[in-house]
Amino acid sequence: MEIDQLIQAKWIIPVQPADAILQHHSLAITAGRIVDILPSDQARQKYNARSTFDCLTHAIIPGFVNSHTHAAMNLLKGLADDLPLMHWLHQHIWPAEARWLSETFVRDGTRLAIAEMLRSGTTTFNDMYLFPDVAVRCVQQSGIRASIGMVALDFPTPWAQNADEYINKGLVLYDQVKAESLIQMSFAPHAPYTVSDPALSRIATLSNELECPIHIHVHETAQEINDAISSNGQRPLERLDQLGLVTPHLQAVHVTQLTIEDIELLSQRGAHAIHCPESNMKLASGICPVPQLLEAGINVALGTDGCASNNDLDMLGEMRSAALLAKASNSDASLLPARQVLQMATLNGARALGIDHMTGSLEVGKSADLVAINLETIETQPIYDPLSTLIYAT
Known part of the structure; x- marks a missing residue:
């Protein structure tokens, strides 16, 4: 049978089924979709591939879904470190954006972020920033998959002057990208403290009408709650x-x-949580109670946040941080095992974005969004469990 590509690997970790680790298996791909996953010796007999890739020292996993980014802020990496969130925002980030923000700034920062994400295994990202039309063009040029936020704020920026203009310009962009296979839009009100009730109500109505995600910072710090x-x-x-x-x-x-009541509310409403452990640790914002959220049946995905508060877009590092933080903060070494954090970085992210029917796991019929990671290096030897090695040693 003719296919486009055959990828032979030492290990395939498909994420679904949850505990599967397939040794000496191959992926058959045609028209960008997975058509078969089978033992490599059978694959060579069954398929005639136009291209064959031998990843005989690699683990193949789904491409990472970085569920929270501010891609253009790559250009602010290292501008202000070792500061709490509100001081960081008000005294450094917002003044810098007031000086430098432009279409060119967003174009260059987003291109840099996409290059960094692709180099570190991210194939989908969920972005929130100004000039989303520029981000869309960058995504189109790169071939990465993305959910681009239609950002909303109450105060003026070079992108828009008031909340209604932010929303209206976002809706124009929403209509323009409907036919794009790799791009979807989300509503992205920045935070409850920067967007007023009328704008939030309008976004709620539009989200329901369009069945469009809402991407928002919320309950990030104790100060936010107290204020x-x-x-x-x-x-x-x-x-x-x-x-x-x-x-x-x-x-x-x-x-x-989060209180117990907050967790119950998120669970009852079927909302998703996006965990950004390294950014939260760096800004001393707090610790997301991931085990408790998962116990309540809430889908928890993983994101890096922007480079200005992380300061990288490396999902491998984010997975390790998430696992270790959960163990240390709960005094329980069994929490967030390797399998679970990999799912948070892939399939759970796709679920949060509403695209798990097309990406997030390696399954027949899904897009071939995948990463091959070499596990036969000095740093990863010896290998007793390739999944554990992937999370804790790469």
Whole structure:
């Protein structure tokens, strides 16, 4: 049988089924889709491939889904470090953006971020930044898969002057990319403290009508919670729920400050949580209670945040950090095993973005979004468990 590509690997870790590690298997690919996964000796007899790739020292895994980025902020990497979130934002990041933000800035920063992500195994990213039209063009030129946020704020920037203009310009872009196979749009109100009730209500209505995701920072710091209670008497998630945003479309980013009631709300509404461990540790924002969220049946995905607060887009490092942080903060070494953090970085991210029918795991019929990682290096020897080696030694 004729196929486009045959990839032979020492190991294939498909993520689905959850515990599968396939040794000496091959992927048969045609028109960018996986048509078969089978033992390599059978694959060579069954298929006549136009191209064959021998990854005989590699583990093949699904491409990473980086579920929270600010790609253009790669150009602000290292600008201000060792600071808490609000000081970092108000005294450094927002003033820098006021000086430098432009289409050219977003183009160059997004291109740099995409190159970094592709080099480190990310094949899909979920972005939130200004000039999303420029980000769309960068994605089109690169071939990466992306969900691009239609950012919304109450204050003016070079992209828009008020919340309605942000939303309206985003909707124009939404219509323009409908036919794109690698791009989808999401509503991206920055945070409850930067977007007012009327704009949030409008976004909730539009999200429901268009079945479009909502990508928002929420419950990131204790100060955010305290300020919200002082100003309106509600926790931010309570307010968002009242406005109609806490639904299966919600991607709640950071969520480091959660009560039992907050977790129950996210679970009941079917919302998704996006965990950014390295950014949260670096800014001392708090720790997302990932084991408790998973126990409540909440889908938890993994993201790096922007380079300005991380300071890289490396999902391999993010997986290791997520696993170790969960173990240390809960005094339980069994939490977030290698299998689970790999799923958070791949399939769970695809679920949060609403694209798990096409990517996030290596299954017949899905897109061939995959990464081959060489495990036969000095640093990874010896190998007792390729999945454990992947998470803790690469």
